Amino acid sequence: MNHDPLVREYIQQHPDDNASTFLTLRQKVRYLMIITGVSGAILFYDWHYTLLILNLVVILIYFTAIAFRCAASFFSLSGYGEYHISDSEARAIPDAELPVYTILLPLYREEAVADKIVGAIRSFEYPLEKLDIKLLLEEDDTQTRNVIGQLNLPEQFDIIIVPDGQPKTKPKACNYGLRRAKGEFCVIYDAEDRPDPLQLRKVVAAFRQAPENLACIQAKLNYFNATQNQLTRWFTVEYSTTFDLFLPGLQIMGVPIPLGGTSNHFRTEVLQKLGGWDPFNVTEDCDLGIKIYKAGYLTRMIDSTTYEEANSRLWNWIRQRSRWTKGFLQTHLTHTRSPFTTLRQLGVWGYLGFLLCVGFSSAMMLLNVIYWILAGLYGSLLAWGVWHGDRLWDLIAQHPQRSLNLHSIVTIHGYHLRAWPLIYYGPDQSPFWSNISIAFFAIACFLFLANLLFVTIHILACLHRKRYDLLGSALTMPIYWILISIGAWKGFIQLFTNPFYWEKTVHGLDQLAHSH
Template sequence: MADVEMAEDKQLSALMAFRNELLSHEGSVSMFRAQHQDLLTRGACEALAEASPELSAKRRFSRPQLITLWSIGVLILIAALFSFRGVLVGLNAAFILYGLALCLFRLSLVANIIREARPRRIRNTEPLSDDALPLITILCPLYKEEESLPNLLGALDRLDYPREKLDIKIVLEADDEFTRKAAAKACKPGKYDVVIVPEGQPKTKPKACNYALWSARGEYIVIYDAEDRPARDQLRRAAEAFAVLPPTVACLQARLNYYNREASWLTRIFAAEYAYIFDILLPGLTSLGAPLPLGGTSNIFRTEALLAIGGWDPHNVTEDADIGMRLAAKGYTSRMLDTTTLEEATNGLGAWFRQRTRWIKGYMQSWAVHSRYLPKSPAHALTLHLVIGGVIVASLFNPIFWVLYIVWLSGIVDLDWLFPAPLGALATIGFLAGNLILLWLYMLAPMRRRWHDLVPYALTSPAYWVLQMAAGYRAAWQFITSPHYWEKTEHGAGLAHEEIAERDLEAST
């Protein structure tokens, strides 16, 4: 522990010294950053892993975790030598009980909906004058997004926030020639700070954000992706909310959804899923006092809290979910902000499949990292093992259980020994109740946004879940072979605000 603390002090003190010097520096920020490129690059890649290796996904598993996993595997094999069927019944029972726990959690989400018919808002906020508004840094990490850049800049121009109170950083990779050329033409010096991230591994979005983090001048930091179209008053609402919230609230997560949801069956189900996640699941976790697995964009952080935990994990390909858990581990909380950012949903199956692979792989990384220490509370364990862990279990083990359960019910093969009473009854309850509740939530979520046209498509969600299971096995393979590989999500140029349906813009506010 002493070694960890010394590493943390040495690494973070060097970065903090750079930051303090930069904030008082009156010359060119980009030139000053270039002079300290080696420090920033090393900090972006290794600060967290060196300071707190137990909280970094640089390693898949820690040594104690590997010993535990191998021990469990050996015990199962030894038990199977004595009673192979008994071991299978035990594993089946464990899976069924886990499924019932998921059912109870989903029922708690239903209860939260009944209890709070309207979305919970942060209370007692007061409008702030322009002079009273804090400085906010906007990080826009882009890679091969030259077509998206003009509409992104248009979305930023549309924000109802004083321009002099915005520190906008367009964060680009050194090898991204075309986006760099587009930014050189479109991003006026003084209005935008174009940050060039040096080449090196890992080549991930969180590494790029880390590189820009230590030169952020804002009291708060928000992430916007290339295709984001945030509600016009989003930052003003965030500033007003932070003004009345305790300093332990380190992050406000805006709701996310899609403006191109009507493009195909896939985008419609994707939009229903996002409505469930950001309008039901995350608010439900908030009401339970549980950590939030954050979205990858439109999360507004207190800069000092972000610096205190070492920034993002550059080795985690779902740095958003990870940082929500890491904030909670350090005593911070996150809240939902009742405003929406509209994005562009991936419309092709191949692009969706690659994106979903990365998300599930990142959840595997996050679960592995945050299983290295005891949860701070039952609510912390709930997010880790039922939300993050639930995605992993559903992706990898649901196909096996579904096949076994259907074969048992059909009687094609005698599997009564695998589902002895009362296990068979519990399996039926878990299978039917768990899937029906989730299906109902997928239908309810878009209805709460008055997107009634999505409800019939939500009924086809089981087919969507099968696709996720396939992505889960690909994610497991990548977790073993290339855990830090970032599969970029391909997008089009996106829509400008004036091209988005008026009803969607209304829903985004």
């Protein structure tokens, strides 16, 4: 049992909605039944037919998730999916009418960039005397504490030392800051963030226009080092798509919005009522977005951007991506322990949106690389057959014995392989099941068109943000999706081996690149 009082308090407040337990007994039984059923069908019934059904189920999930994401992205082009507060509107609010605003700054091993976020906050167009800034420092992080101690900070900066102990996560630190928050509103910023200097004023103006049940306003996120290398270009295209198109579209569609890890602005009273963040969830932002919707509150987007540092080193990026996937899976498992209870709390439409945004999107990341490998192998064998004189359609859909050139059969260690039987050929290669194989040709075409559609959405995101220099990177995003799958598999494995470990992202690499 963890002796941290805030951790214990959160578990008591959310006994069924925290990630401290990986799988409940009921979930273990449920998943074991599914695995046993599928394994039994493969071993004792007909593995070809079983794999056919599994493929069709996967494609159905793909189709639904892709249609959902595309619909959200296209809806957002209307401009109704976010608050638009002009600079003049923000500045029009008299200083005397501005509320006290709490800023939570969780800093762990951020000695290289800690002074940057402090400087960014000092540049805010918001009265310093109305800021309540919580610097959340870990007890064992002496280097960051030393850097902060040398900055000669004004009294509005309140240093809070988070006791050492497990879990050592950002949400645990934020809960310490939330406990001492004085502001009517509060926001989280990361160490490397460069927020819009008017962002706090814009959010105050938006809350004034909003209904009372609006709990959170999410600012847009993007990157200031977008062109540092090809990885940062792809990362920027992805973020532009997510925060400029997808999340505003979710607002229009009225489904839960998985929050970003920074620049989420809350009504402090509501956030305290919800208990803050799950200290065991490594994507506490996504989890909190679902909890807000469950409790009957709203989340809205605002057209104000916080610029972050895009990961520019591949291994650092994979570690970050693995944490995101692990956290999304934690969130999915946490909120599907009692599916019917969650269905009642979210409603049918909200529950579908939650599944598609969180669980199904994680599954797609895991499955993508498998399907890419199979597609590459299948395509290679098709090319082999065509090169040796076979017709492409015969290779895809016709009975293997129908006038095919024997050269189209590849022999590896005594196994005779053809492109089409690798997917499904039915018992005894019957004409009926051979003709059914055309379904797999249709599936291959669908996956190709789906990828093409995603590339189109990425292009729209670049055009929407006027990042014309990133259009070439948008066209090559399928390469980036393979990297996403690699990171996702790392996170999936770590979910079983080290579920609460926080993969620390190294910041300041853009400065290092410039120094060279």
